[in-house]
Amino acid sequence: MGSVAVPLAGLEESYDYIIVGGGTAGCVLANRLTEDKDVRVLLLEAGDDRTTDPLVLTPGLVAGVYGKDEYDWNFQSVPQSTLNNRIINQARGKMLGGSSALNFMMLVYPSKASIDAWAAVGNPSWNFEALKPYLKKFATVDVPSASTKDICAITYNNDTVAYGDGPVQVSFGEGYGVTNKGWFDTFESLDLLSKRDARDGQALGAFQNASSIDPATKTRSFSAVTYLTPEVRARENLKILTNTHVNKVLFDTTGPEPVATGVEINVNGIVSQVSANLEVILSAGALQSPQILELSGVGSKEILAHHNIPVVVENPAVGEGMQDHPIVCQSFEVKEGTPSGDVLRDPAVLKALLDMYTADRSGPLGQLTISVAYTPLVNKTGVISDEGVKELFAGRDFSNPARAAIRDIVTNPNEPTFQYILFPTQVHIADKPGNMATHLIPVEPENFLTVMTILNSPFSRGSVHIQSSDPKAAPVWDPKYNHDDLDMELLARGVQFVEHLVAPESALGKLLNQTGRRLPQLKGDDLETAKEIVRQRQISVFHVSGSCSMRPREQGGVVNERLQVYGAKGLRVVDASIFPIEPAGNIQSVVYSVAERAADLIKEDRIKEYRKAVKV
Numbered sequence: 001m002g003s004v005a006v007p008l009a010g011l012e013e014s015y016d017y018i019i020v021g022g023g024t025a026g027c028v029l030a031n032r033l034t035e036d037k038d039v040r041v042l043l044l045e046a047g048d049d050r051t052t053d054p055l056v057l058t059p060g061l062v063a064g065v066y067g068k069d070e071y072d073w074n075f076q077s078v079p080q081s082t083l084n085n086r087i088i089n090q091a092r093g094k095m096l097g098g099s100s101a102l103n104f105m106m107l108v109y110p111s112k113a114s115i116d117a118w119a120a121v122g123n124p125s126w127n128f129e130a131l132k133p134y135l136k137k138f139a140t141v142d143v144p145s146a147s148t149k150d151i152c153a154i155t156y157n158n159d160t161v162a163y164g165d166g167p168v169q170v171s172f173g174e175g176y177g178v179t180n181k182g183w184f185d186t187f188e189s190l191d192l193l194s195k196r197d198a199r200d201g202q203a204l205g206a207f208q209n210a211s212s213i214d215p216a217t218k219t220r221s222f223s224a225v226t227y228l229t230p231e232v233r234a235r236e237n238l239k240i241l242t243n244t245h246v247n248k249v250l251f252d253t254t255g256p257e258p259v260a261t262g263v264e265i266n267v268n269g270i271v272s273q274v275s276a277n278l279e280v281i282l283s284a285g286a287l288q289s290p291q292i293l294e295l296s297g298v299g300s301k302e303i304l305a306h307h308n309i310p311v312v313v314e315n316p317a318v319g320e321g322m323q324d325h326p327i328v329c330q331s332f333e334v335k336e337g338t339p340s341g342d343v344l345r346d347p348a349v350l351k352a353l354l355d356m357y358t359a360d361r362s363g364p365l366g367q368l369t370i371s372v373a374y375t376p377l378v379n380k381t382g383v384i385s386d387e388g389v390k391e392l393f394a395g396r397d398f399s400n401p402a403r404a405a406i407r408d409i410v411t412n413p414n415e416p417t418f419q420y421i422l423f424p425t426q427v428h429i430a431d432k433p434g435n436m437a438t439h440l441i442p443v444e445p446e447n448f449l450t451v452m453t454i455l456n457s458p459f460s461r462g463s464v465h466i467q468s469s470d471p472k473a474a475p476v477w478d479p480k481y482n483h484d485d486l487d488m489e490l491l492a493r494g495v496q497f498v499e500h501l502v503a504p505e506s507a508l509g510k511l512l513n514q515t516g517r518r519l520p521q522l523k524g525d526d527l528e529t530a531k532e533i534v535r536q537r538q539i540s541v542f543h544v545s546g547s548c549s550m551r552p553r554e555q556g557g558v559v560n561e562r563l564q565v566y567g568a569k570g571l572r573v574v575d576a577s578i579f580p581i582e583p584a585g586n587i588q589s590v591v592y593s594v595a596e597r598a599a600d601l602i603k604e605d606r607i608k609e610y611r612k613a614v615k616v
């Protein structure tokens with residue numbers, strides 16, 4: 001199928017900026033760049049516009065979209081040798097709004113040190129202070145109610161008015177109950193209750209995360225509805241094209257440096273081209289931005305040669321450096337009377353809850369009842385002593401700046417090495433999960449709660465690369481979980497700590513059936529068993545990042561601090577791919593704020609270029 005240099009009907013021949021991927025970051029850019037009436041922007045999205053779809057909008061129905069081609073790219077990893085050769089599923093939003101349209105809506109702020117580490121690996125202009133205004137700019141965080149504050153031990157938040165005034169609407173909800181209280185009481189008894197607001201970047205202990213749920217409508221608040229409001233869509237300088245697959249970036253290679261001049265697109269099998277006067281910006285996510293770069297001739301020369309793709313920019317770092325948070329899910333049978341989301345297996349219960357939600361937006365379908373905790377390095381004895389931490393890290397090589405930066409976070413007793421999550425249902429782990437819903441559908445007849453252990457700053461690095469020159473073929477994703485054995489050592493210690501949380505005498509343990517089932521039926525108090533729990537029960541938190549890393553080129557960078565692709569002009573990457581080091585916590589807050597900051601950088605650069613051109 002040849003491509004024609006003729007624009008598709010309805011499209012102009014050229015735009016100033018072409019944004020590839022209308023996902024979490026892409027919608028932010030489309031909004032912010034078109035604030036300037038002088039620039040014309042084209043936003044291209046492979047999926048459809050599902051901003052009025054109840055399955056997307058209703059928080060409690062999220063499992064209904066996973067694995068369906070019209071919502072989810074549904075990637076699978078290669079078998080993971082450290083996880084009993086299991087395949088790990090990776091849902092990714094394939095619609096306007098991208099993964100913000102199918103994520104779990106947890107709104108968690110990163111730790112300060114995990115963002116300061118970006119500066120430590122060669123990006124001096126990126127640290128927590130620099131990102132902070134943007135962490136505030138993307139969202140409006142509603143004030144928690146008095147009862148939520150009471151149940152969830154929110155003693156530090158004295159806000160009486162909303163925090164921030166950004167487009168994404170964030171709230172706490174009302175449905176927290178005995179299990180949440182049990183969570184906070186348990187952490188308090190372990191002297192691990194947060195006294196600080198996680199927004200400051202220095203929370204440590206259990207705290208109540210907010211959710212990207214609009215408090216007024218109890219619907220998912222995500223990038224496509226919040227950044228692409230009817231007013232924004234009506235801007236004459238913004239064109240949004242959905243159901244448009246971008247095959248590759250086009251370059252002019254006649255000058256001293258290749259210049260991105262546009263993209264090749266496929267709309268219903270018709271392949272055509274559209275030009276960018278100023279820039280092409282890739283916001284296709286951490287699995288697909290590197291894929292598009294490789295398809296366009298930017299990548300390792302061996303990989304490109306293997307697929308007969310002419311090299312435009314040789315950079316073996318494209319698609320490398322892939323990171324993700326590993327998450328270990330242990331489910332515990334609850335006592336009779338303890339609430340569990342597993343009751344939704346009963347169609348009559350689901351119908352009753354749907355009726356409540358439809359009638360007046362009440363009930364659990366309109367809110368998230370997850371609670372979280374950040375802890376330092378812990379094991380079966382609690383917080384590990386300084387001596388114990390030293391021993392664990394002794395004799396290992398930290399000459400690589402990124403490894404040293406991560407070690408500094410993980411060994412700091414004031415930093416969250418782990419994030420724990422209280423999840424209100426059972427989690428099912430299959431060797432080859434067909435899609436994300438496989439994990440969530442309650443297949444066990446008993447009711448459970450799940451405690452999840454996340455390693456916030458993993459040392460392992462994976463990869464994602466094309467396996468074909470066909471733009472529609474999924475790339476090969478190998479997260480290489482725990483390939484750095486330190487990750488397994490750390491995660492297993494985190495799993496050991498779970499025994500404290502579910503112990504019979506703990507407030508949470510009292511809500512569990514202590515003689516009932518566990519998934520898996522293993523107790524993680526000894527280290528070897530804890531490692532086996534990791535092998536059987538670790539999956540992805542869906543925080544893939546780092547595959548087009550921002551750092552000096554000679555240190556494995558793909559983009560510079562202004563997110564421009566090394567070796568080419570007029571080409572940037574703006575999405576989770578650019579994270580040089582995975583931030584602590586759930587990453588949508590960082591994706592939104594990176595995109596907000598990127599929009600400012602792009603605006604600044606345009607003014608600079610203009611001044612240069614007119615010699616002001």
Ligand SMILES: Cc1cc2nc3c(=O)[nH]c(=O)nc-3n(C[C@H](O)[C@H](O)[C@H](O)COP(=O)(O)OP(=O)(O)OC[C@H]3O[C@@H](n4cnc5c(N)ncnc54)[C@H](O)[C@@H]3O)c2cc1C
Nearest residue numbers: 021023024025046098099103104105106246575576586588
């Ligand atoms: C199941 C799940 C649960 C999650 N839960 C949470 C959570 O509770 N809290 C949290 O903070 N984070 C969560 N995350 C993570 C967070 O949502 C993502 O990290 C973030 O949304 C990624 O944003 P992005 O802009 O990098 O990519 P995306 O939002 O995925 O955007 C990429 C866009 O590019 C489009 N695209 C890709 N290829 C092409 C192409 N060739 N042509 C045209 N368009 C293309 C895609 O369709 C998509 O719309 C979750 C993620 C998932 C998948």
